Each structure stands twice: as structure tokens, then as C-alpha cells.
Amino acid sequence: MNFEAPETAPSARDRFERMHAAIRNRICLLDYAPGTRLSEEALAAEYGVSRTPLRRVLGRLEGEGLLQSVHGVGTFVTDVEIGELTQTYQLRLELAELTGKLSAVAPDEALWQDFRTLSARSKALIDAPDPRRFAELNMDFFLALLRLTANEPLKEICERLYFQTTRIWLKSVFASRIDIADEVDIFDREVHDILRALEIGDLHAAALIQRAHISMSFERMRRNA
């Protein structure tokens, strides 16, 4: 008898989700920088499928604003101009605060455990700054904060806007002359301050701190770009 993991046959939907998450992470972690051309054929071969199901994934990513396909030319990772990016950030500020007001829920024990791990990763990064690890930690911390609200539509929208903007910000951070160590220090203070607000039980304050840091990081990006 088999008492191992559910062992559900990998359905078409699972394959879709796996490829979608994988390619999305590559885009958001700058493995594929803005402007990069993606090869349908190469990606299909990598995942062991034909172009048809892969194109479904690319179509979804295009709908999410991360890719753009042009007939006869290619499929490219999107890059946005500073104007629309400003609008997106203005909106992200408001939505970040909303997460602390709409259906805000206190962290459970599992989330506390994740926050402790994230804090430790942040401390470790101070001693050994690394762009890739910083990008991963930044994303994981953002996704953990989203678990503080129970409003599913709000979570989806915040996640979507984060994926659209953070890669542009990361690109700017890594391209600027500023030492990455500075950004890591600032981020570690953000983690520290937010966790302290959560320990007090002030979810709205935590959201406001996040809002402030999003605003400041955007300002730094604008100056260094």
C-alpha cells in the first residue's frame, strides 16, 4: 500500500501553474531582465512540452502585464516608462494601507514562524549582501505580509502590482552605483519595524510602515535612475 504523498497525477492544470510560477519568478527575480526576448521553442523544450501549452502560459503572463508578444518579432519582457510606474506606485501606496484596514487578521503561529525565518534571513544578508538573495527575500517578505489580510481580491491585486513593479525597482537598484549593502540595511530595518508593530498587535501601523517604505524606495529609485 502507498501511504506516501497524495501522488496525484500531474494534471494539465498543475503543469500550467508550475510553468507559470517558474517563468514569472524568473522575470521578477531578473533572470529575464526587462526587454529580454523569450524563445517559445527553447522554453517548451526546457519543460518537455510542445509550444501549445507553453503559449498558454505566455498568454497568461501577457495578460498580467509581464510579457508582450508581437507577431513575427518575438515575445519580450515588458519594461515600463517612469510615468506609468509613478501611477502604479501611487496606487500601491493606497492598497498597502488598505491591507491593514480591510479584513486584517493577526498572524497565526505558522506565520510568526515564517516571519522569524525571514528576519533571520535578513540579518544574514547584512553580513553577506547578494542581489539575487535580496530579491528573493524581498518577494518572500512581501508575500508573507499579504497573509495579514483575508480579502482575497485585494491580495490578488497587490500581488499583481508587486510583480509588475518590483522588478523595475530591483533593476534600478542593482544598476545604480549605490552599494547593495545600503538597501539591505534599509530593508532589515523595515522588517524589524513591521514585526514590532505586529507584536503589539497594531496591524494598521504595520501597513503604514510598509506604505512608507514603498514610498521611500520609489523615491530612491527615481533619484538613482
Add this chain to the structure above:
Amino acid sequence: MNFEAPETAPSARDRFERMHAAIRNRICLLDYAPGTRLSEEALAAEYGVSRTPLRRVLGRLEGEGLLQSVHGVGTFVTDVEIGELTQTYQLRLELAELTGKLSAVAPDEALWQDFRTLSARSKALIDAPDPRRFAELNMDFFLALLRLTANEPLKEICERLYFQTTRIWLKSVFASRIDIADEVDIFDREVHDILRALEIGDLHAAALIQRAHISMSFERMRRNA
């Protein structure tokens, strides 16, 4: 020589947009009620294309939360439970108010003209209430109000949430025993009040009125459902 319309060859992208908007409107105007099964083959035949490009459109609509495809079963118009609908409406309230604060722009002459036409359509509907015309007018008025903000990401999100929720509300309205004439009267007053706020130049007030009406319409739906 040909001085007629631009006569641009209908590109693949144009066909995609046309089919997408057409099917989306059918869903949101209740031609396809929640739970309805859509036939890929029938729709492909209707638009004179093969299943492949049509499936691109269905995939996009699935990403927008309007459809859900299940392997071997069919493609169905989504229907949402009251719980998530409540969360979506809470979010829509906040976003509606944000449109009056983030990059709010006063209407230009073209928009004023559209508002006058919409107001006339509303008055005409009072004398001859009709569910289909009411649904169309409701959508057109909402889209006109979105033109009061220049924040593109905010517009996209508001539009997306509107398409997800208004069809559920319309279904509830049409299914309840309440005379449609009552809803038309209430809507006409909303149009009147918002236009008066706009004439004064108070964009925030206009957004607040819209917010109030969204809130009240949801409350009516909950009671009649």
C-alpha cells in the same frame, strides 16, 4: 483612390480584442448567465476561426475571473459565493473613492457630451424600463466615470472588478420580485447627483456619491437574494 476608413487589415490582435470584448459583454450583460457552459466549437464557428485563437480569448477571460475551463467537462461562466463577493464589494468601495483622489481629471467637452447622452438614456429608460437596456446603460455610465481619473492601473482594476461583480448584481436584480422600474429610478437619481457634483467641479464628491450607491446596491442585492 480610396479615401474611406483607414482600411487597416484586421490584424490578429484586432480579432483577438474584438472577440474578447464581444464575449466579455455577453457575460456581463447576462446573455451568458453565471453557470452557463460555452462551446468552444460553436463560438469558433460563429467568429469564423478555428478553436486555437478562440481558446486564446477564453484563456484571457479565465485569467480575468469570468470563465473557468475544466478538462473533459467544459468551459463555464463563473458564479461567486456571497462571501468573496462581499470582499470584492468592500474593495470596490475603497477604489471608487480613490478614483476621486488619485489623478482625478475634470471632464473635457467630449466627456460632457457623453454624460448628457447618458443622462438622456436614463430619463428615457424611466418611461420604458428594460433589463437589457438597463444593463447596457449601467455599464456605459460606469466606463464614463472611469474617464475621470488618469491613473491607468487604477482604471484597469476598477474595470476588472466591475465586470466580475456587476453581472452577479444584475442577475440578482432581475431575479428578485422588485420591479425593475425601482432600480431604474434609483440609478437615474445617481446619475443626476453625480453630474451635479461634476458641474460644481467637486470630483471627490462625485466619487463619494458613486461609492455610496455601490454600497447601497450591494445591500439591496443581499436582502433580495
Add this chain to the structure above:
DNA sequence: TAGGATTTGTGCGTATGTATT
């Protein structure tokens, strides 16, 4: 329980559009 009918998902060859030589 088994098998056939129906529907979505996949693979692949071809058509169409674009850029470059």
C-alpha cells in the same frame, strides 16, 4: 462495471508577419 459520447488539452505542420541583407 464497462464502454461510448463529448469536451478540453496537446502536438505539429503550415500560414502570416517582420526585419535584415
Add this chain to the structure above:
DNA sequence: TAATACATACGCACAAATCCT
């Protein structure tokens, strides 16, 4: 300007999954 190379878009046949008899 024409031809060639290469990319995405499309159409069709078949596989896989589900439902019902």
C-alpha cells in the same frame, strides 16, 4: 526592391479526462 531567415499565429488531428448509459 526583392529575397531570405525567423518569429508568432493558426488549423487540424489526436490524446486525455469526464460523464452518462
